[in-house]
Amino acid sequence: MTATPERYARSIADLTRSKKTLAGGVSSNVRLGDKPFPLFFDRGLGSHLWDVDGNEYIDYVLGRGPLLLGHTPKEVVQATVDQLWRGQIYAAQHELEYELSERVSRIIPCADLVRFGISGSEAVHGALRLARAATGRQTVLKFEGQYHGWLDNILYSLSPDPTRAGHALHPATLAESSGQFSGADSHVVVLPWNNIEVLSQYLEQHHNEIAAIITEPVMCNTAVIPPLPGYLEAMRDLCTQHGVVLIFDEVITGFRLSLAGAQGRFNIKPDLTIFGKAIANGMPISCLAGREQFMGLIAQGKVGHGGTYNSLPAAVAGAIATLDLLEKDGAAVYDTLETTGQSLMQGIRNLTAKHDIQAVIQGYGAIFYLGFPVQGANLPVGQAITDYRSSLAMDNDLYTIFVSAMVDRGVRIIPRGNWFLSSAHNQADVESTLKAIEEVFAEVIASKVTA
Incomplete structure (x- = not known):
């Protein structure tokens, strides 16, 4: 055919x-x-x-x-439509907002405090800013083949040309788009995924420079690669040992691998985490959540976080309806x-x-x-x-x-x-x-x- x-x-x-x-x-x-x-x-x-x-x-x-x-699940669509008739945007607080944050805080292991936005890319941006503010360090460590949004400060080495990517154990940091800073100017270091020896050696030598490790807990943007046994646990221990902020990008794994995401499925608690539109079955919303030690910097006004459409009422209503269905009958x-x-x-x-x-x-x-x-x-x-x-x-x-x-x-x-x-x-x-x-x-x- x-x-x-x-x-x-x-x-x-x-x-x-x-x-x-x-x-x-x-x-x-x-x-x-x-x-x-x-x-x-x-x-x-x-x-x-x-x-x-x-x-x-x-x-x-x-x-x-x-x-x-x-x-178009009817419960999510109905909740969204009902809220649209009550108002599209308030540029202010509404009660659904804290109802959703309470739900997320109860479900997600690391979520002491929560902030909502619109896109996963901006939530990543907020997490990196928090990590740099909390540690006083500049460099972010990511893994070759992983995607954390399309913004300039992290769009490196997603699908690098192997002829330019350098040694497999010490990859080059390569920009994915024209118009970005070069890898040398990026404050981003790239390492291979699933190799704890390389990660341990690098942190031993450079931990005073590293603000955060950002990772997909499952490498969904390249071949849905699971973590090798013990890999995430060792990464968590290394971050604690060296004072590095561990960020789980759960835009894909969040609410998909389990109700509590990959961190719930693998029982690994990051410092900060990012969720995307899955929380509202596709409605425009993102979530930055984490330990009070870090998220408190936003609450205190020390780290800027804003957005006109944050906690968009219709999207928040859709998220609550989505979580109702995901939690139904013991998930x-x-x-x-x-x-x-x-x-x-x-x-x-x-x-x-x-x-x-x-x-x-x-x-x-x-x-x-x-x-x-x-x-x-x-x-x-x-x-x-x-x-x-x-x-x-x-x-x-x-x-x-x-x-x-x-x-x-x-x-x-x-x-x-x-x-x-x-x-x-x-x-x-x-x-x-x-x-x-x-x-x-x-x-x-x-x-x-x-x-």
């Missing part, structure tokens, strides 16, 4: 028109890489989306992750996410074996990664991808072909390999998805690979 241009005729026309006034025809550069090209969508319900041409998709993109409950939704996701992962494994296709499938039921190694890749037994450099063994061109073929068959997935599950996905979705995958494997992929 090969899709004809007629399948996407209206999206093609919309993109052509959009490019005349909208830079690139999109409002986020990430969307430029969508396959087969940036489609235009009309509506979503549950686990499904419909584009402007009327094509229906099982959606594993889920707004790039935040739609834990699927599209039973997480069993559903894990069961459905694991069923899909196992089904894909079975199909790769059936069609003699080498693949990497790793992660969790709620979010996992699928990739195809390049021919001749020497992958270790077990968890095949443990850091950014090992992710380079994946064949991105082949996966792009796979993504386009899946979209043509009504399954929408992210080109970089992440699959997001929602509570709205069910076994019928899994079976339909596996049927599409088998067709793509047999008709498209098998002829291009050898296990």
